[in-house]
Amino acid sequence: MAFEKEVKIRNKTGMHAKPAADFVKKVNQYSPAVSVSFEGKEVNAKDVMALMGLGVAKGNQITIKAEGDNAKTIVEEIIAFVENDMVKNDY
Template sequence: MVEKKVVIKNETGIHARPASMIVQLANKYGAEVTLGKDGNEVNAKSIMGIMSLGVSKSTEVTVKAEGEDAQDAVNALVELLESGFGE
Protein backbone atom coordinates (compact mmCIF):
# COMPACT_ATOMS: atom_id res chain seq x y z
CA MET A 1 0.00 0.00 0.00
CA VAL A 2 1.17 3.49 -0.90
CA GLU A 3 -0.03 6.49 1.09
CA LYS A 4 0.58 10.23 1.03
CA LYS A 5 -0.96 13.22 2.80
CA VAL A 6 -1.80 16.46 0.97
CA VAL A 7 -3.19 19.81 2.14
CA ILE A 8 -5.85 21.20 -0.20
CA LYS A 9 -4.79 24.65 -1.46
CA ASN A 10 -7.57 25.86 -3.72
CA GLU A 11 -10.02 28.38 -2.28
CA THR A 12 -13.17 26.36 -2.89
CA GLY A 13 -11.90 22.99 -1.66
CA ILE A 14 -13.11 19.87 -3.44
CA HIS A 15 -16.46 20.65 -5.05
CA ALA A 16 -18.09 18.96 -8.07
CA ARG A 17 -15.55 19.87 -10.75
CA PRO A 18 -12.42 18.90 -8.80
CA ALA A 19 -14.18 15.75 -7.59
CA SER A 20 -14.90 14.74 -11.19
CA MET A 21 -11.25 15.40 -12.09
CA ILE A 22 -10.14 13.12 -9.24
CA VAL A 23 -12.53 10.35 -10.36
CA GLN A 24 -11.40 10.59 -13.99
CA LEU A 25 -7.74 10.38 -13.00
CA ALA A 26 -8.25 7.57 -10.45
CA ASN A 27 -10.11 5.52 -13.06
CA LYS A 28 -7.00 5.46 -15.25
CA TYR A 29 -5.37 3.13 -12.73
CA GLY A 30 -6.13 -0.46 -11.86
CA ALA A 31 -5.17 0.07 -8.22
CA GLU A 32 -7.79 0.46 -5.52
CA VAL A 33 -7.57 4.16 -4.67
CA THR A 34 -9.06 5.88 -1.63
CA LEU A 35 -9.26 9.45 -0.40
CA GLY A 36 -9.46 10.01 3.33
CA LYS A 37 -10.22 12.88 5.70
CA ASP A 38 -10.51 12.78 9.51
CA GLY A 39 -10.56 8.98 9.60
CA ASN A 40 -13.20 8.63 6.88
CA GLU A 41 -12.09 6.92 3.67
CA VAL A 42 -13.97 6.80 0.38
CA ASN A 43 -13.35 5.26 -3.01
CA ALA A 44 -11.54 7.86 -5.14
CA LYS A 45 -13.39 6.47 -8.16
CA SER A 46 -16.75 7.57 -6.69
CA ILE A 47 -17.77 11.20 -7.15
CA MET A 48 -20.48 10.88 -4.48
CA GLY A 49 -17.98 9.43 -2.03
CA ILE A 50 -15.54 12.26 -2.60
CA MET A 51 -18.27 14.89 -2.29
CA SER A 52 -19.43 13.31 0.99
CA LEU A 53 -16.05 14.08 2.60
CA GLY A 54 -16.78 17.82 2.49
CA VAL A 55 -13.17 18.86 1.87
CA SER A 56 -12.50 22.58 2.20
CA LYS A 57 -9.39 24.74 1.79
CA SER A 58 -6.47 23.92 4.12
CA THR A 59 -7.88 20.47 4.88
CA GLU A 60 -5.43 17.58 4.98
CA VAL A 61 -6.48 14.55 2.96
CA THR A 62 -4.80 11.17 2.58
CA VAL A 63 -4.43 9.49 -0.78
CA LYS A 64 -3.98 5.70 -0.55
CA ALA A 65 -3.67 3.09 -3.24
CA GLU A 66 -3.16 -0.64 -3.30
CA GLY A 67 -2.45 -2.71 -6.40
CA GLU A 68 -0.06 -3.05 -9.29
CA ASP A 69 0.15 0.65 -10.22
CA ALA A 70 -0.46 2.07 -6.73
CA GLN A 71 2.64 4.28 -6.68
CA ASP A 72 1.76 5.86 -10.03
CA ALA A 73 -1.85 6.43 -8.95
CA VAL A 74 -0.84 8.15 -5.70
CA ASN A 75 1.77 10.30 -7.46
CA ALA A 76 -0.72 11.44 -10.12
CA LEU A 77 -3.48 12.22 -7.62
CA VAL A 78 -1.13 14.08 -5.27
CA GLU A 79 0.09 16.16 -8.22
CA LEU A 80 -3.53 16.98 -9.15
CA LEU A 81 -4.46 17.89 -5.55
CA GLU A 82 -1.37 20.07 -5.11
CA SER A 83 -2.04 21.87 -8.41
CA GLY A 84 -5.24 23.42 -7.03
CA PHE A 85 -7.22 21.93 -9.95
CA GLY A 86 -6.32 24.87 -12.17
CA GLU A 87 -8.43 27.27 -10.11
Protein backbone atom coordinates in the same frame (compact mmCIF):
# COMPACT_ATOMS: atom_id res chain seq x y z
CA MET B 1 1.36 -3.69 -1.77
CA ALA B 2 -0.21 -0.44 -0.62
CA PHE B 3 1.12 3.11 -0.46
CA GLU B 4 -0.45 6.20 1.06
CA LYS B 5 0.50 9.84 1.43
CA GLU B 6 -1.10 13.04 2.69
CA VAL B 7 -1.72 16.13 0.59
CA LYS B 8 -3.15 19.55 1.43
CA ILE B 9 -6.07 20.79 -0.64
CA ARG B 10 -5.21 24.25 -1.98
CA ASN B 11 -7.86 24.99 -4.61
CA LYS B 12 -10.61 27.47 -3.67
CA THR B 13 -13.58 25.13 -3.28
CA GLY B 14 -11.99 21.95 -1.94
CA MET B 15 -13.69 18.75 -3.13
CA HIS B 16 -16.78 20.49 -4.47
CA ALA B 17 -18.57 19.24 -7.62
CA LYS B 18 -16.19 20.24 -10.44
CA PRO B 19 -12.86 19.51 -8.71
CA ALA B 20 -14.24 16.25 -7.29
CA ALA B 21 -15.40 15.19 -10.77
CA ASP B 22 -11.99 16.02 -12.25
CA PHE B 23 -10.28 14.17 -9.38
CA VAL B 24 -12.41 11.06 -10.08
CA LYS B 25 -11.63 11.34 -13.80
CA LYS B 26 -7.91 11.34 -12.96
CA VAL B 27 -8.24 8.40 -10.53
CA ASN B 28 -10.22 6.38 -13.08
CA GLN B 29 -7.08 6.27 -15.25
CA TYR B 30 -5.77 3.65 -12.81
CA SER B 31 -7.08 0.13 -12.36
CA PRO B 32 -5.97 -0.52 -8.76
CA ALA B 33 -8.13 0.43 -5.80
CA VAL B 34 -7.62 4.06 -4.73
CA SER B 35 -9.14 5.61 -1.63
CA VAL B 36 -9.26 9.00 0.06
CA SER B 37 -9.34 9.44 3.83
CA PHE B 38 -10.39 12.55 5.73
CA GLU B 39 -11.22 12.94 9.42
CA GLY B 40 -11.41 9.20 10.04
CA LYS B 41 -13.58 8.41 7.00
CA GLU B 42 -12.27 6.48 4.01
CA VAL B 43 -14.08 6.43 0.66
CA ASN B 44 -13.55 5.01 -2.80
CA ALA B 45 -11.72 7.71 -4.79
CA LYS B 46 -13.66 6.71 -7.91
CA ASP B 47 -17.01 7.71 -6.34
CA VAL B 48 -17.67 11.43 -6.83
CA MET B 49 -20.62 11.54 -4.41
CA ALA B 50 -18.59 9.83 -1.68
CA LEU B 51 -15.73 12.30 -2.21
CA MET B 52 -18.04 15.30 -2.02
CA GLY B 53 -19.65 13.77 1.08
CA LEU B 54 -16.35 14.00 2.96
CA GLY B 55 -16.73 17.79 3.10
CA VAL B 56 -13.10 18.50 2.23
CA ALA B 57 -12.42 22.26 2.08
CA LYS B 58 -9.44 24.38 1.10
CA GLY B 59 -6.63 23.89 3.60
CA ASN B 60 -7.70 20.40 4.69
CA GLN B 61 -5.29 17.45 4.57
CA ILE B 62 -6.45 14.25 2.90
CA THR B 63 -4.71 10.89 2.61
CA ILE B 64 -4.61 9.19 -0.76
CA LYS B 65 -4.03 5.44 -0.72
CA ALA B 66 -3.52 3.02 -3.61
CA GLU B 67 -3.19 -0.76 -3.70
CA GLY B 68 -1.17 -2.80 -6.15
CA ASP B 69 2.21 -3.01 -7.81
CA ASN B 70 2.39 0.63 -8.91
CA ALA B 71 0.79 2.07 -5.77
CA LYS B 72 3.54 4.60 -5.03
CA THR B 73 3.60 5.95 -8.59
CA ILE B 74 -0.19 6.19 -8.69
CA VAL B 75 -0.38 8.10 -5.39
CA GLU B 76 2.39 10.48 -6.46
CA GLU B 77 0.68 11.19 -9.81
CA ILE B 78 -2.65 11.88 -8.09
CA ILE B 79 -0.93 14.17 -5.57
CA ALA B 80 0.75 16.05 -8.44
CA PHE B 81 -2.73 16.49 -9.95
CA VAL B 82 -4.09 17.85 -6.63
CA GLU B 83 -1.16 20.21 -6.12
CA ASN B 84 -0.91 21.44 -9.70
CA ASP B 85 -3.93 20.91 -11.95
CA MET B 86 -6.61 21.49 -9.31
CA VAL B 87 -4.87 24.70 -8.18
CA LYS B 88 -4.18 25.85 -11.74
CA ASN B 89 -7.84 25.41 -12.67
CA ASP B 90 -8.69 27.54 -9.61
CA TYR B 91 -12.14 26.11 -8.95
